[in-house]
Amino acid sequence: MTSVFAADPTITPAWGELTSLREASRTVSVRDLLDADPARCNEFTVTAAGISLDISRQRVDSNILGALQSLAAQQRVLEHRDAMLAGEHVNTTEDRAVLHTALRLPPGSSLLTGGRDVAADVAEVLGRMSAWAEDVRTGGWRGTTGARISDIVNIGIGGSDLGPAMAYLALRHYSDRAINCHFVSNVDPTDLTEVLRPLDPATTLFIIASKTFTTQETMTNASAARDWLVRSHAEAAVSRHFVAVSTNAELVTAFGIDPANMFGFWDWVGGRYSMESAIGLSTMVAIGPEHFRSMLDGFHAMDVHFATADPSDNLPVLMGLVAVWNRDFLDIPTTAVLPYSQYLARFPAYLQQLTMESNGKSVRADGSPSSCPTGAIVWGEPGTNGQHSFYQLLHQGTSIVACDVIVVARTPNPLGRQQDMLVANALAQASVLARGRTANEVRADGTPEELVAHKVMPGDRPTSVLMVEELNPYTLGALVALYEHSVFVQGAVWGINSFDQWGVELGKKVALGILDAIETGRPTAVSDPASVRSIERYLALR
Helix, strand or coil: CCCCCCCCHHHCHHHHHHHHHHHHHCCCCHHHHHHHCCCHHHHCEEEECCEEEEEEECCCCHHHHHHHHHHHHHCCHHHHHHHHHCCCCCECCCCECCCHHHHHCCCCCCCEECCEEHHHHHHHHHHHHHHHHHHHHHCCCECCCCCECCEEEEECCCHHHHHHHHHHHHCHHHCCCCCEEEEECCCCHHHHHHHHCCCCHHHEEEEEECCCCCCHHHHHHHHHHHHHHHHHCCHHHHHHHEEEECCCHHHHHHHCCCHHHEECCCCCCCHHHCCCCHHHHHHHHHHCHHHHHHHHHHHHHHHHHHHHCCHHHCHHHHHHHHHHHHHHHCCCCEEEEEEECHHHCCHHHHHHHHHHHHHCCCECCCCCECCCCCCCEEEECCCCHHHHCCHHHHHHCCCCCEEEEEEEEECCCCCCCHHHHHHHHHHHHHHHHHHCECHHHHHHCCCCHHHHHHHCECCCCCEEEEEEEECCHHHHHHHHHHHHHHHHHHHHHHCCCCCCCHHHHHHHHHHHHHHHHHHHCCHHHCCCHHHHHHHHHHHHHC
16 A cells, blocks of 8 residues: 545535535534534544543534545545554655554554564563563662662653653552652753752652754753762762663763663654653653553554544544534634643643644645645643633633533542532533523523623534543543544645654754854854844843
C-alpha cells in the first residue's frame, strides 16, 4: 500500500452537501434537536475502551453525520489510517513512518517496517525501562552517598515534558509517594532554580530527555543541573544521578552518563506522541511497570477500536469529523477542553501541543495552500475553577467556543458529597451551553424586565460530553489515544501532514543569532531593525 494524501476537500461532493446542510440547519438549534428526539442522547453516544462520547449536544443531525462520513470516505481517511498503522511513510515531508501505535502493542507482537521488527525493538526498551524503574523504586539504585532516591527531575521540553508532566498528575493516585517527580522545561532560570531549591543532591536523580542530546533549552538546563550536583559531590557522582532518554551515545557519554543508562526511541515517534515511549520513564518510576503496562493497554484498546470499528460507531472518527464540522462549516475556531477532574489539570495543555502542533498548518501535504480553515485553537482549565473564570464568555460572549466536557464518574478520594457536586456542575454546564435559557424562561423566574436581556443564555454552543468510569492508567491511555486519532482524522480530511512541525524551527534558528548578538554586545549584527532596538533596550536594562 502506498500512502496517499487527499486532494482539496472543498471540491468533493460531500463538501458541497455539507455546505447545503449548514444553510438548512441555521434555523435549528441544539435545543430543538434535543427536544425533537427523546432518544437522541442514546443514538448519539458511542462507547469504547472505557470511554463514552456523547455528541447529542453538538449541532449535528443524522444527515450531517452521514455527509461527514461521506467526506471521510472521499478523502480516503480510512486508507490513510491503514497506511499509518502499517508503517507507511505518511510523514512525507520528513520521509518517516508514524508508528506511535507500535509503542503500545501487546507483548509478543510483531510489526515489520523497513526490514525491522519495531515491536521487538520497543519490547527491548520497555524491558530495560522496567528493570531500571523497579531498581529505583525498591532502593536498589542509590545515589553516590548510598542514599535512596527521593526525587526525580525530568528535564525536557515540548513532548518530552508535557506528556510526562500530564501523566504524573493524572495518575498521582497510583504513584509511589516515597518518590516525588518534578518537571523542568523552560529555559527561564527560575524554572530550574525553584525546582532544585528544596531538593537534596544526594537523593535527586535527573532524567535528561532529548533525542539528539542537543535541544537547546533541555541541554542548558541539564548543564546547570549537573553543575548543581557537582558543587555538592565529585564529577563521578554524575553517573549515579543522571540518566538519559536519547539516541546520541557519544554526547550522553561526554556528559558523564553511562550509556547503559541511556534509553532510546526512534524517529518514527514524534515528540507529542511519545509519552508511552522512553520519554515516559518518569511515569514508569512513579506508577511502576505494571501500571505503565496497563496504560499502554488502554492506548492499544483505543488503537484497535479506531482500526476496526465502523465509522458510524468509531469514537475517534466521529470526534474528528465533528471537529471538522465545527471548524469549517460552523466557523468556530476554538475548542475549550473542560476536564471535571483535578487530576486532569494538565490535560488541556497537553492537548494544545497535540492539536495545534499537528494541525496548525496552512499548506497541504502536496505543498498547495489549504483552501479551508484547519487546526482549532485548543485551551482549557479544570472545572469547577473555570466556571469562575472564563465561562462567562462561553455562555454569553460574542465568540462561539466548542466545548469538550470530560467527566470522571468515580473518584478515588471520596469526600462527603463533593464528587456529586462536581459532576452536577459538569452536566449543568453542558446543559446550559447547549440549551441556553430563553427570555421567557428568565421572566418565569420573576426577573425584572430591565434585567431579562442580561440573563438570557443563547445556548447553541456545540458541546461533547466524554465520560470515564474512573481515571486510571488504562483509561488515561485510552483517552489520550482517542484525541490522538481524532487529530489524525481531522488532518487526513484536510489533506495536511499532521506529523511535522516546521513552524517551530525558524524561531529557534533566529534565537541563536539574537543570543550571539546579546552575548557579543553587537545588536547591529541582527538584520531586523525592530530586533536591534529590542536588543539594545534589553542590554541597557540588564
